[in-house]
Amino acid sequence: MSNEIWVIADMKMDGSIRKVSFEALSEAKRSMQSKIGGPLCAVLMGSGVADKAEALGKYGAEKVYVVDNAHLKDFNPDGYVKALSELVAKHQPHIVLAGNTSFTEDYIPRVAARTGSGLAMEAIDMGLTDDNRLTVKRYSHSSKAISEIEFKAGNTMMATIRPNTYKEEESPVSPEVINEQVDISDADIKVKVVNLETKMSDRPELTEAERVVAGGRGLGSEENFKYIYDLADVLSAAAGATRAAVDAGYCPYDMQVGQTGKAVSPTLYFAVAISGAVQHFSGMGTSKVIVSINKDPETPIFAKSDYAICGDLFEVLPVLSEELKKALAE
């Protein structure tokens, strides 16, 4: 086992590095590196990605392992499993961190199995024991419990981190770039993309947004979700929804927040016409400030909110959008 800490640079569809990768680098720099003693490293995998190493250095990555391979274009978990597994087997890092995204959730478990690494997913807190073993806190039991997980020594320790859990903090260095050759052939790629649809939106992506405005079934129709989008746009927020609203066809599945959908942890979360069922709360309960708008004075979400207005969303939201527009312009 080496004393290196690795952070995987996870990339968006447009090829930019996700904010959560910088958050992970920042936290590793702040809380882990001085104890473990080795260099902070980033792993950059993709096709035509070599120029992104500098961006990782900005957040403290002293070494950047680069796997630049045409087979790592777009959605391609088989290629990533092979590349990262070979790198981990070769260099034996002490800790490997990644943001918890739909992509890492898909391929990191296979890497952990292939390399015999311990794995804990969707951390909301991390620490180190006296003998530098990783500890991770994560939600369990439909978010009704928080489990603290401790890793055994002797294997690489892997964890994925819920986005927006840690603050990103610049700590610029000029990274040493190490080009790694991984032999990926067509035969390695079993899962082949037939069609890739990217959804272009002017709004920020749900999982990394600083602010989220989400609506429930009480919106009543697809057209009425305009109330949610209007408020979201005033706040430069992402738009979210409950499972009930998605099931009713008011908005697409990629807006779903909760146990089945996405887990978010923004600074500000607006829950509009949402009762706060555990299935939804598990996906947004770590938000820093929760505001709810609900016409039911007895709604359970009020007991889980910082601020709330008991009122009809169709009356309250237009006024709120206007007032916030004014407040933000000041």
Next chain:
Amino acid sequence: MKIVVFVSQTLDTEARVAVSSSGDSVATDDVKWILNPYDEFAVEEAIQTKEKLGGEVIVVSAGPARGIDAIRQALAMGADSGVHIKDDGFAETDNYTIAKIVASEIKKIDGVDFVLTGMKIIDDESVQVGIQLAEELGLPHVSLVSKVVEVDASKLVCQKEIDGGSVVVEVPLPALITCPDAMNEPRYASLPNIMKAKKKPVNEVTLDDIDFDTLGISRDAVGKSGSKVTTVKIEVPVIDRKLKIIKGSDDTTVKGEEIAQAVQELVQLLRDDAKVL
């Protein structure tokens, strides 16, 4: 087509969750044990595939004696037979080892074409065990399949949602998929089918039947001490919020002029109290 579904029995998290006296697990005295809800979608998808293409559905589970109930429920939904890997130590065993043991039993079934499991096990909220099972089986996987577009004897075409879009992929069979709740409507087991399920064959397997040498792990890997990761503490999260609820004068909804007042108060709180604007 020979279809295998890997299912788990979980405690019903709809109910209250309390911490056990040891502090490192959830109290199980009065809990209800259920078939992992996400596994129901996997069982349903397996049965629908069998109805379309013919063949059989085999349910495989690893757990203590009570785990048979989860297998029977899948059989009552329409699966044909079961394999119960029975041991009390699985609850404290990490996903890495469980995937290896379950894979070793699935490998003993001849000619498996298609393996399915739920996208998550709701008690430890593990999304990884299904994917690690694919790795141990040496099969390709597609996780979080929102829709099966096409399946035949040799290949599977399916859709999955990813951050910032959706993707349709084609994968040769045999392969493994993990199933979220959006993909189908699990059927209810009728009373006659529940009765019939009691007579369907379930092969009981113990750790003595597992060839640990071939798996590259020791028998001690089952249980807390042998796991690469262990739960050392469980807490019930405390909800600590400010609870500033603005209501109307009659203690219900804000009306008329109260709406503008309430909104102004809220904006002021967000700016000066929470400092998030």
